[in-house]
Amino acid sequence: MRTRRDAGDTLIEILCTIMIIGLTVGALLSSLGTVGRAGNAQRNSVRADSILRSYAEATKAGVKSCVQAVPPATYTVAYTPPAGYSPTVLPTGNMCPAPDAPRLLKLNVSGPLGLQASMQIKVGAP
Amino acid sequence: MSNPTAHVHRHKDSGAALVLAVGFMLMVGTISGGLAALATTSMNHRNTLTALRDREYAADGAIENAITQERLNTTCLATTRSITDSSLNSVTIRVDSLTTCDLVIDSNGNGYLQRNVTFSACVTGSPACPAGSAIIRAQVNFEPANGTVTDTYVQYWNVNK
Numbered sequence: 001m002r003t004r005r006d007a008g009d010t011l012i013e014i015l016c017t018i019m020i021i022g023l024t025v026g027a028l029l030s031s032l033g034t035v036g037r038a039g040n041a042q043r044n045s046v047r048a049d050s051i052l053r054s055y056a057e058a059t060k061a062g063v064k065s066c067v068q069a070v071p072p073a074t075y076t077v078a079y080t081p082p083a084g085y086s087p088t089v090l091p092t093g094n095m096c097p098a099p100d101a102p103r104l105l106k107l108n109v110s111g112p113l114g115l116q117a118s119m120q121i122k123v124g125a126p
Numbered sequence: 127m128s129n130p131t132a133h134v135h136r137h138k139d140s141g142a143a144l145v146l147a148v149g150f151m152l153m154v155g156t157i158s159g160g161l162a163a164l165a166t167t168s169m170n171h172r173n174t175l176t177a178l179r180d181r182e183y184a185a186d187g188a189i190e191n192a193i194t195q196e197r198l199n200t201t202c203l204a205t206t207r208s209i210t211d212s213s214l215n216s217v218t219i220r221v222d223s224l225t226t227c228d229l230v231i232d233s234n235g236n237g238y239l240q241r242n243v244t245f246s247a248c249v250t251g252s253p254a255c256p257a258g259s260a261i262i263r264a265q266v267n268f269e270p271a272n273g274t275v276t277d278t279y280v281q282y283w284n285v286n287k
Contacts, residue, residue, distance in 0.1 A: 017147040024151045031158040038165040045172055049179065056183065100198060102190045104214075119180060120214050122187025124194050126278075 041113075048085065048109045048117040055079050055087040055107055056121050063103075063123040066096035085111045099125045180215035182285060185247035185261040187211070188219035192245050193266055197275045202227040202241045210250055218250040219261070230269075241268040242281075260286055 058079035066075050074094045081087050090106045097103035102124040109117045188211035209221045223245050230240045247262045248255035265281040
């Protein structure tokens with residue numbers, strides 16, 4: 001025969017179980033969402049880094065084609081970034097470096113969701 | 127009257143759902159912890175790779191600077207020099223250079239001195255920059271060795287780490 005105490009215990013137990021499972025599933029979904037967002041940020045960061053390196057190498061290759069002239073000649077950077085990413089260089093103008101002084105350049109890449117990555121390079125006359 | 131056997135059976139079952147729920151919670155907690163650790167590790171690796179990239183390009187720039195200085199050198203002396211380059215990407219690099227002078231005979235039978243310089247770039251602070259610990263090691267030949275250098279030849283440019 002089923003007693004009143006047995007029935008009450010089972011109901012509380014089920015309610016507790018549902019609550020615990022609900023909280024746990026909520027936490028799991030939340031952590032999965034966080035990991036997904038972190039993964040996206042990581043992927044964008046890696047891509048920005050790759051673009052920065054490619055842009056730096058394209059800039060160095062462009063400088064190698066410089067010819068010494070007065071006023072200083074300019075060089076061309078042959079690089080097309082993926083959609084959504086925009087590399088820039090400071091100072092602008094792509095002036096060839098003087099033979100006695102390497103030129104300091106600051107490269108910057110801006111990407112989706114306000115992503116920014118930057119790096120300095122020095123380029124010397126060929 | 128209650129059946130003693132049924133009562134014992136019910137007693138063994140009671141609390142099983144709660145135990146299962148706690149077990150499930152522990153399992154999900156472990157999975158969540160693992161995912162968080164994975165994300166943290168990825169971010170740490172990302173930062174390490176960014177630091178390595180900054181260091182590599184700082185060394186690259188320091189060697190470019192050293193080549194420019196060496197190009198202005200008007201004498202060929204077999205010597206070892208050390209240059210500390212200004213900070214680039216918040217990394218300060220020292221460049222050690224080893225110069226040798228070789229007599230080269232051109233196709234017309236004329237001889238001239240060629241200055242062969244091996245550059246090794248290391249992070250500042252190391253007492254020396256041996257080949258094994260250099261970030262970049264490069265050999266550049268300058269012709270002619272004395273007076274104004276007209277030609278520069280990069281023989282190799284090795285990025286080690």
